[in-house]
Amino acid sequence: MLASFFATFLIGLREGLEAALVVGILVAYLTRVGRRDALPKLWTGVGLAVALALGIGAIFTFGAYMLTFEAQELLGGGLSLLAVAMVTWMIFWMQKAGRTLKTGLEGGVDRALRGGVWALVAIGFVSVAREGVETTLLLWSMVQSFGDSPSALLGALGGLMTAVVLGWFIARGMLRLNLGRFFTWTGGFLVVVAAGVLAYALHDLQEAGALPGPFGAGAPIDPTTGAVAIGWAGFPFGWAFDVSSTIAPDSALAALLQAGVGFMPAMTWLQVIAWAVYIAVVVLLFVRGVRATRRPRAALPVDSPASAFGGASSPAATTASASGASSPTVAASTPSSAGSISSPASAATAPAAPHPSGATAAP
Structure with a gap:
């Protein structure tokens, strides 16, 4: 469906672009120092990393078929929790380390x-x-939760291929992209996606019996219907709500809501609480981090990570942009907004710096 395709496409685009920019920095630096002979070794490492990611995906996909239902749910829930933890850590890591990533690499x-x-x-x-x-x-976690593997996988593949093309254009100076704004918006989207994956992980763990819920013997029962209680009567281990009669679980609307905000037609209290707490805490910290990176900073040296590397539209410049930070050095080089990649022409025509005596000195 379109919902699962778009969600996985955007994830593949963001994560793939991060990897493409990192590789671009490494390739550009080896070229600059005259060590192009070392590029095959670098590409060997990159190829091994791609093979590892594909291998892990294949093991999780095909290996799960050999497990019992409870074991599959336990595996899916555990891996989804791990994915949420890694995504959350990477979002905040990019906010803090993006400005110095080039130097470290x-x-x-x-x-x-x-x-x-x-x-x-x-x-x-x-x-x-x-x-x-x-x-x-x-x-993998999103494909399992959507239940629409072809569309989700096609979206992920499309996003990754688009990221590779964009990364190549940026590295060659053929594309100017406000990466600060791009990573900020996609980072916010990933926070909402991670909240949905967290909710689905708890659903899997409850089905596996690892967590108490409406699937176990301890579920609260409605004395009138004899079914698992819904609403406040079902707190804390029953259903928080069940609107399956209004929104069919296999409908396009249900898929769109689940891909967008992690909503499921029937959700347990543990799912709703975990989703709400994650959103409240992580969104607050994310917004605080975005505001912190956009505060005015002192001018950075020309060879700092926030300045253009090799002139324009280089991977190093995109690294500073990825953090969302605004650098006076870059801002003086181009009229574009913070996080944009400046061009060599604009960098060369930067305004002259004022002399302490009041005169204007040539840069």
Whole structure:
């Protein structure tokens, strides 16, 4: 369906673009220092990381068929919780480490060049494996929750392919993209998606019997109907609500709501509480982090992560943009908004700096 396709497409696009920018930084730095001979080793590490992500996805997909129903639900719930934890950590990590990511990657490359062949393979592997495993877990969890595997997988593949193309255009200076705004908006979307995955994970764990809920013997029973209680009568281990008669679980509206906000026609109290608490806490911290990265900062040196690397539209410039931070150095180079990638022409025509005596000095 369109809902599951769009949700997984956006996730694949965001996560794939992060990985593409990291690889772009590594490739650009090796080229700049005249070590293009080391690129095959880097690409070997990147290829191994992609193979690891695909292998994990295949094991989870086909290995689950050999398990009992309870074991499948337990596996699905546990992996979904792991995906939520990884996604949440990566969202806040990007807010804090985005401004220094370029420097850290280049320092790792310098050390790897002195450490031999396997060191460079390792840095390529580690730089991409983190994104790959996180993307695999999140997409696998979403495919399981949607129950519409073809559309969800097609959306994820489309998002990843689009990310690769965009990353190549950005690295070549052929595309200007406000990555700060892009990662901010998609980060907010991922928070809502992660809340939905968390709710579905608890549903799986309740079905497996790992958590108390309406599927176990301890579920509260409505004395009138003899079924599991719904509403306040079902608190805390019954159904919070059940609108399946109004919104069919297999309808397009149900799929759209689940892909967008994690809504299911029937949700338990544990699901609703976990969803609400996650949204309340994580959204507050996320908004606070966005505001912190947009506060005015002192001008950074030309070779800092927030300035253009090799001029324009380079991966390094996109790294600073990914954090959403606004740098006076970049802002002086281009009239575009914070987080945009400046061009070489605009950087070369930056306004002259004022001299302490009042005169104007050439940059």
